[in-house]
Amino acid sequence: MADPSAPIRFGIIGCADIARKLSRAINLTPNASLAAVGSRSSEKAAQFAAANNFPATSKVYGSYDAVLDDPEIDAVYLPLPTSLHVVWAVKAAEKKKHVLLEKPVAINAFEFDTIIEACERNGVQFMDGTMWMHHPRTSKIQEFLSDSENFGELKAVSSCFGFSVTPDFLENDIRTKPDLDGLGALGDVGWYCIRSILLATDFELPKFVTALPGTVFNKAGVILTCGASLHWEDGKVATFHCSFLQNLTMDVTFVGTNGTLHMHDFVIPYEENKASFSTGIKSGFNDLVTGWVPKPSEHTVMTDLPQECLMVREFSRLVADIENGAKPEIKWPAFSRKTQLTLDAVKESVYNDSKKVEIVN
Structure with a gap:
């Protein structure tokens, strides 16, 4: 059983502008921690980590796959272009990483259903990045x-x-x-x-x-x-x-x-x-x-x-519950799908x- 007091360790895949806001939110949220960032080059990932106050213990990777392959990462935040969501969200779920996905969640509902099927099959939590909901x-x-x-x-x-x-x-x-x-x-x-x-x-x-x-x-x-x-x-x-x-x-x-x-x-x-x-x-x-x-x-x-911290806090709470035997909360993917x-x-x-x-x- 996982330690319920341990913060959820986030890996960020991609260095989009919105990821700066989420990096700050994760830093401010007591039950979450910034553990890694991956970009298409290690130099860009290192620059992003330095500019956004990543802890000294966080890891910097020169590929998205490296973040997903890290066994110490519990969840990933994906601020990638929408056309890449289905590929990387499915890969994350298959690596047993919980998925916080930037909106819009997919190009269409068919792609989104592919993402959710992967999350359900692997027992991971899904949530989209509609911050004001929290x-x-x-x-x-x-x-x-x-x-x-x-x-x-x-x-x-x-x-x-x-x-x-x-x-x-x-x-x-x-x-x-x-x-x-x-x-x-x-x-x-x-x-x-x-x-x-x-x-x-x-x-x-x-x-x-x-x-x-x-x-x-x-x-x-x-x-x-x-x-x-x-x-x-x-x-x-x-x-x-x-x-x-x-x-x-x-x-x-x-x-x-x-x-x-x-x-x-x-x-x-x-x-x-x-x-x-x-x-x-x-x-x-x-x-x-x-x-x-x-x-x-x-x-x-x-x-x-701030509301983005409240989103991270709720997502991290759900992830911790799953790590201790609970089922993923189904309302969040249902909201995303209807949107x-x-x-x-x-x-x-x-x-x-x-x-x-x-x-x-």
Whole structure:
């Protein structure tokens, strides 16, 4: 039986920019430790380790396989281009390494199912890198959305995530390359919009999706801006917009029969140690229709660790439990798969003149 007090030893495969954030998170998380980093060259891996405060005891490898072959590594974080996820996540699972995988998890649901089959076959934990799911604000939001008296029945969701990129990004970033991250803005920022919508529906998949007009592609055919509407059999509807060509925006609104909830920083909170949301309950106008009664209220949720640390902490807890005889937690791959299925349907509609695309689980 493994020592339950021992930190989970992480190997990082690849030196992408997002890996800097996760390296810091692992360093700050009590039940995790940075044990190794692998890159396509040992020089690059060594530079990354030095720049990101890896412990002196950590190992530096000049290949991804070397990290997976290290018997002292418990889990790996994979921030590789999406097109490489299926190869390296499967290899990691086959080496009995638990898998924390950056989003989007795969190019399509078929590839994701290949990853999950490998994880299930080898008894390892899978989790994607949707960090905001682990912030305590998210659980507070779920409480409000499930409150039948104050929120009521969900009717609509509107989600928007976009940011403005540089000309160099548009020309050289992997998220604009069809052979590396061919999902473009839909995979990078649309993933978060879709996840926020599914959170509100308690992960009930929509019946069908339809891409909205106005998609912008680059010259290689990769999505830079797009949107879609999502529809459920009971009449719920959601819309989202995602883009690399707009000012930074991270808004989501949930509308129920009795209440409304707003967030303006749902992916990355304005501050690391706290995050807010506002709620309006049974809102109306005053007698002269010059103001709201009652006014919406602001709610602030404090946290002792940044949300990426909370993700690492939860993942590490699950890994430790498995090492001591528990089964992998199945909800995290289920959330990932439903997000991927919805994303696939939106992509199909985008590239087929906004045709209606039904989702089959």
